[in-house]
Amino acid sequence: MTDTFADLARQAISHIISSCKITHFLIGLILLSFLIGLNSCGEKQQKVALSPRPVRFVIAPQPTLSIFHNQTGEIRAHDELTLGFRLGGRLLTRRVEVGDEVKKGELLASLESETGENQFNSARADLQSAIVSEQVAAANLRRMKILMPSGAIARVQLDNAMADWQSALSHRQTSENALKNARENLDWTRLTAPAPGIITQVSASSGQVVGAGQTVVNLAEATELDAVFDLSESQVRALKNVQSLNVSLLSDPAITTHGILRDISPQADPQTRTWRVRISLNNPPRAMALGASVQAPLPETGLGGIRLPASSLSQSGGTPAVFIVDRRNLQLEMRPVIIGRFSTREVFISSGIRPGETVVTAGVSKLRQGEKVSLGEGQE
Structure with a gap:
C-alpha cells in the first residue's frame, strides 16, 4: 500500500516537472520570436530612413532687372455722357433700351409737348402781328416824310410817326426772340443723341415725371x-x-x-x-x-531679383529661407534669403542665393537641414 502511494507521488512530480519545462520552453520561444520581429522592424525602419527622399527642384535663373x-x-x-432734358415734365416715350446702338441725332425720348406747342403757336402769332404793325408804322412814316417838305403836316406829326415805327420795330424783334425761345423749349422736349454710341443705362420710364437735368439715359460714345x-x-x-x-x-x-x-x-x-x-x-x-x-x-517699381516659385519659400528662425541642394553630396542646406517682392505664385529673391544653384520647390515643410535627397522632377 505504502509503495503504491510512493510510486504515484513520483509519477505526479515527474509530470509537473515535464509540464514546467514545456511551459518555459514555450515562453522562451515566444520571447525569441518577439525579439526577432523587433529586430526585423528596426532593420526596415533603418533601411527606410537611409533611403534618400526625392525632391522637386529648379535651377536659380539670372536676376530679373525689369519687372512686368x-x-x-x-x-x-472714351467719353460717357449722362443725358437728360433741359426742362421738367412727364416722360411721354423712351425709345431705347440698354445695349442699343444709336446714331447722332436719333430720338431717344420725349416729353409731353402740348404746353410747348401752345407757347410756340402763340409766339408765332404774336410775331406775325408785330410784323404787320411794323409794316403799317413804316408806311405811315414814309407818308409823313413826303408831306413834311410841303408844310402839309406839322413837325410833331412826323416825330410821332417816327416813334410809332421804332416801337413797332422793337416789338417785332421781341416777338422774334420769343418765337425762338418757344421753338427751343419745344425742341427740348425731345432728347436726341449728341453722338453715335451705345446706351449703357436707362434711369427713367414712360409716364414718369422728371426734372430739369435729371438723368434719363447714359450714352457711351463709340468713336x-x-x-x-x-x-x-x-x-x-x-x-x-x-x-x-x-x-x-x-x-x-x-x-x-x-x-x-x-x-x-x-x-x-x-x-x-x-x-x-x-x-x-x-x-x-x-x-x-x-x-x-x-x-x-x-x-512695377521695387527690387528685382531671382524669380522662384512661391512654394520654394520656407522659414529659418523666423526669417525667410530656401533649401539648396549641394550637387556634390546631394545634401540640403537651409539658407536665409532676402525677398525683394512676392505674389501668390512667385517670389523675387534679392539676396541669399546665386544663379545656377539648385533650389527645392516642393515639400519644404518636411525637409531638414543636412538631409540627403535625390533629385526628382526639376526644371533646368
Missing part, C-alpha cells in the same frame, strides 16, 4: 475707346515714365492693339485704395467691344 506684371482691365468708352485699369501705388509710380503700352484681349491674347497713356486718377479710390488709369486705344479691333476684358504688361 500682366494687369487685367476693361474696355470703356473712341479706352482700356481702364485699377492699379496699386507702386504700379502707378512706375507707369508715370511709360507713354505707350500693348493691350491684348484676355480671352484671345493674339488680338492686340497699341495704346497711349491718357490719364491717371489724382487720388485713390476710398474703398479699394487703387488708382484708375485710362489708356487710349489706337484703332482697336472689333473684338475689343465695350465691356470686354483686356490685359496689359504694366511695370
